[in-house]
Amino acid sequence: MSAKVTIAEVAKRAGVSTMTVSRVLNNTGPVKKETAERIRAIIAELNYQPNLVARSLSSKRSMMIGIIINRVKKVFFDNYIGQIGSGITDIVQERGYRVMFFPVETDREKTSAYLDIVRSHVIDGLIILRSKTDNPHIQMLADNEVPFMLVNHKKYKKNYNFIDTENIEGTKTAMRHLYTNGHRKIAFFAGSMDETNSIDRLKAYHTAVKELRLVVNEEWVRYAEFDKQKAFEEAGKLLQCTNRPTAILASDDYMAIGAMERLQKEGLRVPQDMAVIGFDDVELASYVKPSLTTIRQPLTELGRVAAENLLNMIAGTQKSPVHKFLKLELVKRNSG
Amino acid sequence: MSAKVTIAEVAKRAGVSTMTVSRVLNNTGPVKKETAERIRAIIAELNYQPNLVARSLSSKRSMMIGIIINRVKKVFFDNYIGQIGSGITDIVQERGYRVMFFPVETDREKTSAYLDIVRSHVIDGLIILRSKTDNPHIQMLADNEVPFMLVNHKKYKKNYNFIDTENIEGTKTAMRHLYTNGHRKIAFFAGSMDETNSIDRLKAYHTAVKELRLVVNEEWVRYAEFDKQKAFEEAGKLLQCTNRPTAILASDDYMAIGAMERLQKEGLRVPQDMAVIGFDDVELASYVKPSLTTIRQPLTELGRVAAENLLNMIAGTQKSPVHKFLKLELVKRNSG
DNA sequence: TTGAAAGCGCTAACAT
């Protein structure tokens, strides 16, 4: 890499110490106007750029925010992440930070996984999307007092910060909607049971079943791990039940869509023969036929709020713990 | 951040110098077996993790690969990026590197934009998706001898490396397909004209028009900048033409879908009244109604090849320039 | 308003 200009070089040419240059660079401490201008001119002339790594090592801050994405699916950047990531990025950049997205494989062995990038000050704070409940890294982050925010995850611990949605209420809303439409036998497609969202939604399903005095059938609860293909398969099994439900509520849109595909493949009409409702409102939801009725999560907003709180915690203007919930909204379309 | 264990601490406890610990850490140079084991035990006991930033500063490598995503759309992580990113990530992790995704705003002012992260050794190499032709940063990377690969971009310069697809052939294939289906009046929706892909596809459209001796009409070429909404609007204008085409070839799927939505909104049937063909084969393409016929780009493979070549260049086993093209494939569905 | 010294935590290069 040619022509590496360092702060020392700039200082030398300006006839000042590196500290003065540093002050100009960071707007820290007083510098005489003319000196500052001279230095700025030289910086421009030499096209000098501070070495971020050296700066991080020395100052222990990087002005970077990391976004951890649990890489479970093959194509992990889906519209769910796209919407949340967009919200985060907006806020973070507004406040002069940069964002970096880290896909990480969920191996429970490498305990270091992403503690090291924070400890090393590669990034100043972390936003973690849809963490697993048994993720050991989170506790390490907390123990190390690393600023972090969990998105779409819930854990009431005083050094855990999260922003989640009102899953219980949302699930009930969906159930009541189906009930109103005449459904009394409702199946539920659960996501990964190691995510609090899944757990909450499943629990709420059971509660709603009781509250609405619905028929209960264990076979109607299918586990598909937020995976479209798995939902496709589980829907097949569901159709084998002697006592067939008339509606499906799925824990996310991708599962709803997978299930719907299977139903249609087997010749059923949606929603006439079986209604289907999803969760999230990803881009695909409005494109499938019939378009998907779903419980909309305000994903972009989720990202924005997470970013705001994280940055405030880093700045020290917000104290831990942050435990927030955003509202959900039923989006009525044509699938149920 | 509590209990910061450094290499010095490990060395002290092991009764050796930091260099010996460093050697154990990096498998560099010889260390007596027992010493190594003792050191490893202490590392485990103290839960020591090397400081990545200090390591980067000293060694000038970070074992990280950056992926630059031009942030033009609001939700920038779409399925196009998802597929490419997935391919990249697979290869990069296989080879012991990590990946980080950087969304960057396309402001031409900040010339530093992403040169600084490489110069600073935050990352060892860069993959850039769909760069603009007038992107000044690329030349800076080249001038600074930064290892980089452009994906879905073409530029024959000896210090530019790219992996692209055979856009010309692909476009012609699509045109011939429409021709075979009886179409003689074919419209074209061009993407952003500051991307080589768009330029190539538009050029190929014109060539095909000539080769197939088709009717020519300037109004049939619409510019929609890879934007679904813009395509929606342009399709409206297209319908105003006195001499209306019978088919649309779009430079990417999102535009094709936007156009299709408008046609359907105006009461036209696709493909009977107007055929529509896209480019890419993103996830949405198979979900829209009618499902989208498209020229499939091997997106995941594109990512894999980009990553392989980049890592080889970093390792010194691959020389610049790398100029590669992957084949395209017509995916026949129901829209044309 | 400016500078000098020290050090962030690690590894390269050269000893031994």
Add this chain to the structure above:
DNA sequence: ATGTTAGCGCTTTCAA
């Protein structure tokens, strides 16, 4: 097989 020295490029701290 191991250690010493120096330094990566910056900022912190203290002094002037």
